[in-house]
Amino acid sequence: MLHKLTFQSLMNKGMKRFGDLPAITLLPNGETITYDELWKKTELITSYLLRLGAGRGVRIATIIPNSLESVMFGLAIQQCGATLVPLSEKLGKREIQFILKEAKPEVVIIAAQTHFDSLIKYLGEMKKEDVHVIGLPGFNSNYPEVFERFHWPGEINNLDLPIAEEDDIALLSYTGGTTGTPKGVMHSQKGLGAAILSAAIEDPLDDRDRVLLSTPIVHSAGSLLWRSLVSGVHIYVMGSFDAAAFIQAIKEHKITTTFMVPTMLYRLLDQTKKMEYDMSSMRNIFYGASPISQKRLKEAFEVFGPILRQQYGMTECNIVISRLSKSAHVWAYHNNPEVLKSCGKPCILTEVRLIDENGNDVKPTELGEIIVKSPAMMVGYYQRPDLTREYLRDGWFYTGDIGKWDESGYLYIVDRKKDMIITGGMNVYSSEVERVVNRHPSVALSACIGVPHPDWGEVVCVVVSLHEGLSCTSEELIDFCKQRTSKYMVPKVAYFLDQFPLTPIGKINKKELRKLFAQGILTI
The missing domain is CATH 3.30.300.30 (ANL, C-terminal domain)
Structure with missing residues (x-):
């Protein structure tokens, strides 16, 4: 029974329902794991982490490329009621060192031949008994002696799971740092749970769907992965994006749904001109994360059909600000192509306002800063009360995006405040x-x-x-x-x-x- 809305409770209840159905297939080797197998392996990892002291309030960082392990360890950390700090192996040395120094994770799990120097330095700065750096086998990594090695437990010795509370921090997700120092965005158990429910309503998926993910799971793809697991979806994971391999995977595995950023969509369109393709199984292409060329969006509509779904979100808002639905794409294409520039209308659990410099709501077609209120919003910035006060005011998150409404209620992003040029x-x-x-x-x-x-x-x-x-x-x-x-x-x-x-x-x-x-x- 779901006594409270937490990410932990949703994932634990959701994943237990699908038994022998395939959960995840790793491409290109085709290794597949069922929901039952995923659950059992996750419990083994959970038992291992609990013996290391994992639990509520414990921060566990991961540096794991797209793989079965990246999914299982992420789920196990949530089972422990701990705080997941997902890090990309593609982050720079400066960013990794800053995040480690600020977040001070008690456990770091690594499965990549990167950032060893930064982790050795981190171990040297911390008391050895207070931190564990765990290297995962099978990733062609020659770990330093000071790292511990992960070994699969033979049995589950302790599964007295700490029960997470709604206000516990489930996720500490760091921004990419493209505008300066990385910021740690804190999401509560309740906030992540609300994000999953909102996505399930906005983007219906079920156990007939096959989702293909090729962007890093530590970013937007992770939200779609979690949302898919609670619905029994068969998820296919690629290590990285390659347009030709992506098209082949769609044909071979009858993929129905995927997510991509505009640059990936452009490469996919270019690749369709070089090879035969069959995308008849596809019914959803979610795109977002950056502005899209209207010309190429129309091209995508003509090549792939009426299956495009745009999403506007931010790390701070769990990708649930607004959506441009498939039907809106179809209507816009035939009646008003200008709407294809929009990011749709607010999601069901989200309120959106556009305000001027005095905090007053602007009229349609006037420019204003986009501010957002949602149960899926962040709690605040980790160790940065100054930034939290700046961006979270009276329950509203100030996005820093400049936008406008049209007369029909569609939202348009004009630019980032910080990308505005004053000449x-x-x-x-x-x-x-x-x-x-x-x-x-x-x-x-x-x-x-x-x-x-x-x-x-x-x-x-x-x-x-x-x-x-x-x-x-x-x-x-x-x-x-x-x-x-x-x-x-x-x-x-x-x-x-x-x-x-x-x-x-x-x-x-x-x-x-x-x-x-x-x-x-x-x-x-």
């Missing part, structure tokens, strides 16, 4: 510039950034990646923009890259692009 006293929203640049037939991807300038404060610059086999000059692109947007929004310079620096979840890393100018590699 000659004029406000330029980088996403608006990108939308113009992306309309050029040669442009595959673009990123607009502000670069410091002694006269203008900042100048508008775009960095562009071109479609294979097509060409374009900086002068041509600037002239293209002059004919289509306001003078102060026209880029002063355009640079071309074969490949963008990306964050671990596939978003263009504007921080790295700004570094190219700061280091003099690119100049105005």
